Amino acid sequence: MTDPIARLLAAPPDLPVASGLAEVVTGLRTHGVAVVQAPPGTGKTSLVPPAVAGLTGGRVVVTQPRRIAARAAARRLAHLLGEQVGATSGYSVRGDQRTSAGTVVEFVTTGVLLRRLQRDPALPGVSAVVLDEVHERQLDSDLTLALLVDVRENLRDDLLVVAMSATIEAQRTAAVLGGVESAPVVDVPSALHPVDTVWSPLPSGVLRIDDRGVTPRFLDHVAATTRRALAERSGDVLVFVPGVAEVMGVVRRLAGVDADVRPLHGRLTSAAQDLALTEGARRRVVVSTAVAESSLTVPGVRSVVDAGLSREPRTDHRRGLAGLVTVRVSRASADQRAGRAGREGPGAAYRCWSQAEQEHLVAHPAPEIATADLTSFALELAVWGSPEGAGLALLDPPPAPAMAAARETLTGLGAVSADGAVTDRGRAIARVAADPRLARALLDGAHHVGSRRAAEIVAMLAEDVRAPGADLVAALRGLRRGGPDSGTWKSAAKRLEGAVRSEPASDLTDDLAVGLVVALAHPDRVARLRPGGSSYLMAGGTGAAFGRGESSLAGTAWLAVADADRPPGRSDATIRAAAPIDEDLALEAASALWREDEQVAWRGGRVVARRTTSLGAIELTSVTLPDPAPHLVAAAVRDGLRVDGLSALPWGEGAVNLRARLRFLHTALGEPWPDVSDAALVESVETWLGPELARIRGVGDLRRVDVTAALRRLLPWPEAGRLDDLAPERVTVPSGSAVRVDYGGDQPVLAVRIQEAFGWRSTPALADGRVPLLLHLLSPARRPVAVTADLESFWANGYPQVRAELRGRYPKHAWPDDPWTAPPTRGVRR
Missing domain, CATH: 3.40.50.300 (P-loop containing nucleotide triphosphate hydrolases)
Structure with a gap:
């Protein structure tokens, strides 16, 4: 134990956490891990790391969620030790480091520790890690916790890990950190005044x-x-x-x-x-x-x-x-x-x-x-060798849609392969301490605009510098003149420049250089001015416009948009930061989105066929396509029928009847008899319209289709041979008449005069006897006098009343006492 650390632990300041230091040390001795739950102001950041250092005798790395907090914590501990920062207590943050060979407690941002873990998971020279403020649940801290658990399980069981939380996240963290046996939790009471x-x-x-x-x-x-x-x-x-x-x-x-x-x-x-x-x-x-x-x-x-x-x-x-x-x-x-x-x-x-x-x-x-863009997170997982996070002790699983979007982005950057494994390019991108899209822009942009200028632009984007009037070129010039954000920007640009090989600068102006680098970072946000308007269409398909304040970029033909958000209730995004770009550079930066398509669509009652070249959603050129592919025509006609309805076809009586019979058999017997509902016919248009599709170019062609013949293409074979047996178009009644069956309702209906049904003892049934006909028995004037699906019951119970009511009104027609044996007749009695 170093003397400054020993002196501090022998007479610690009067802070609440001091009473729990012995318990922390005991937990580390027995479990190798511990969780400290202590509210802000209890002194955990200042005293727990020295206590851990006193136990291990080696270097303790302490994470902080922000650079400002890491520097402040190092200064606070150095003050307690009576030393300058960089001696026993030091810090390492992006772009700034104050440590020495004698540094025992090193405060770092979580991102710095994550980079070290990816370079060498064994963390040579480090005996313990203290994760501070884990309750903030930042992506880097969640991931770092999971990776440290993995390291302890598979590589270094001697690595001590302490997680410090200010809230009830402590218990969940203890369960993840301790594995099968939960990590001990040291609860430090609050020392707050009222x-x-x-x-x-x-x-x-x-x-x-x-x-x-x-x-x-x-x-x-x-x-x-x-x-x-x-x-x-x-x-x-x-x-x-x-x-x-x-x-x-x-x-x-x-x-x-x-x-x-x-x-x-x-x-x-x-x-x-x-x-x-x-x-x-x-x-x-x-x-x-x-x-x-x-x-x-x-x-x-x-x-x-x-x-x-x-x-x-x-x-x-x-x-x-x-x-x-x-x-x-x-x-x-x-x-x-x-x-x-x-x-x-x-x-x-x-x-x-x-x-x-x-x-x-x-x-x-x-x-x-649960809410953030997961592109960097997904790349870190791929570099670690767990593309989906499988087997890692994450406090919460990443949402599937966000991970799918992140994988798509990384695949487009060439950072991961189709199976999610990291590529050499992905490792190069991951080594740049920036968002993967900005890292890609830095690596590729240096070739076009020079490493220094690419680093300046990427640093401006990474530091989220405000762009006056949404103009990033104006923002870059302001930084170069020494604007309010220039200090951190300069150090970031210098660090990023060191990450790329120096390339000769091109002859691009700053305007186009900024636009190109932005487009390399966000190719889906390359935007073109919409014809006759002030809004833009981005290659990703989202509309965009400048906010209420006038921008000098308004009206520029092409833009590379670095930052845009979509207010609730609005379809177009609001452009917050952008730079001008010309069409050639836009095509080069977003070349992965360039495509040539044959587009066949149903518009205004006709098939419109075009060959287009596009940059994502931005259409560049379009020419008429005289002979479109049949499957594209079929899709267009399907869309037209879905919008305009099947009424666009000439539904004659035969077609309507055949469709009704098929619908009846599909309901009564199921497969293989086809579904002929509107939705099913629209989806299967290629099957039943068949050869007619190639000739359809509009509503006029649809009106000439033989719908009956088209529907017959849906008949299943060999079952089709029994269509007239299972669902006959007509049924012969006892009088010898062939009467049409109405399949338009839920049950097939046969409307027949009573005199023609004499001698019919039972109601006929269709679909192999499964569905009885619903008989509408008519008077001589062809008005319904009875509706029944049970003819035998009607003759016995209903007929006598009908006979009594009607025989006086229609004396020339037969009204026998015994309808069971009376001969059926079609007309009046002779």
Whole structure:
């Protein structure tokens, strides 16, 4: 054990988690794994890693969900050890590292540890891993937990693993981490001071969000609530808003308050983040995104102002649109935020909603695996050798539709093969610390625009830099001039440039270079202006248009869209970031979507046949096809009949009757007698219309079809030979007349005059005797006087009454006393 660690553990600071350190060590000794459940502010991030290091004597890697949290945690532990960061306590995050040979506790982002696991699952030199803030359920943390369980089971049973959670996720995590025998859970009680809840509902008529995002009037309300907190309470104020734009909007609105107003978010430079986290001589107002919710300590805070909003990933898999959306905060997250006010003494949480609205908030935020785009996740699984995640201890299985969409994207990038196995290109993409689509754009774009410019553009896309007027070219120029996001962008661009082989720059202008790299990343979002309008059609099939604010790109013939979202209730997506591109570059970048098709469709009552070339859903050229393939014509006619109905065909009496007989036999006997319902006939149009299909080009051709002959093609053989026996068109009655059977109803009907049925003792039956005829017995005037399917019962019981009523009205017709033996007659008595 190193001396600084030993000194800290011998006299730890007065933090609640100190009482549970011995239990953590015991759990690791007996099980090799442990779970620590402790609310924010209990000191788990500062004291559990040194305790683990004291047990192992080797390096302990501690994960944090964000870069800002990893750096802050390393500084906090270094302060407790009385050292500089990079000695015993250090950190490694993307683009920034401060460690040394003497570093014992290394704080990293979860993504950094994931990269190390993929490079070498044995994690040489690491004796223990501490996963912090696992309750946030980020994709990387869920996956890293599963991979560490796999490593312990199959490669390194000596690797100690601690998972730390602030919520009830601890028990689920313990079950996954411990395998058959659940990991021991160390529960650290909260050390929070009382926190008063102050409700600050919106003024009447103020909306939080509209189709452009968080409204200016709502930010006014958040700023006014912050001023109220400053006036009513002492100490520093921590304000939670959902994103960087909202942070800066509230900061501007707080100009002139008697306090230092500091923004805090992940895109700030390290120096700016340190400034927000350091107490000064004056009061502070720290306006932060969710980075300060649970994984980051902001000292001096006694009041929290919560806007009640958060950003969560959402993906429209059908349209291929993924991004962050602004949603109402969960009750669990609201409680986490409120707890920040009670770490150092009694505090207050000002909530920018009403107590009634509180009851309608969801209990917990959804895990990212349930809502996010899973392309990176699926690639990591493929690189690990488990393309579907089979055998991995994931807290939740990935949704099947999201995984299918991710596999389709990765296959299009050439990153995985048809069976889901990772390819060499996929491994190269995975080595770039970026979304797979951006990694592909970097690797392929360097050849066209040079490695430096490709890295600059990909870094801008990866850092989610806001594009003024949705214009990414303007955003790139602003970054080069030293705009507000230029610090993190420059370091990211430098890191990405080192991941590709240097290529000579092309002669493309910045406008087209940005457009090409964006198109390489998102070929399905290459978009062309619709004729005569201001909206676009993207190659993926989704319409898109710029938002209400005018964009300098509006009206550009071709665009490469980097970011678009589809507001609820709208068919077209809203373009948030794009760059111009010409048709040649669009075809090159999205070449996998280029296709040539024969399109045959039923439009306006006729078959329209064309040969088209398309870039996805964007039609490039179209010529008339004089002799379309029969199967395409059949499909078009089928569509036409489905839309216009079978009434477009000439249904003569013979066709109607034959169809009714076939319907009767299908109902009575089933297969092989065909289904002749509208839906079935439409689907089997190739079978029964047969040769006529090749000649059909419109409604006029349909009117000349011999429908009776066409239906006979559906007759099953050899059963067809018995059609007239099973469902005769006519039935001969005792008088010798051949009477037509009506198959139009649920039961076949035979309408016959009573005099022609004398001597008929029982009702005839059809379909091999299964279905009796329904007799409509008629008067001499051919009006129904009785309906029966039991002729014997009618002669015995019904006939005497009918005879008594009608013989006086029709005296010239036979009305015998005994219909059983009387001869049948067709006309009057002689």
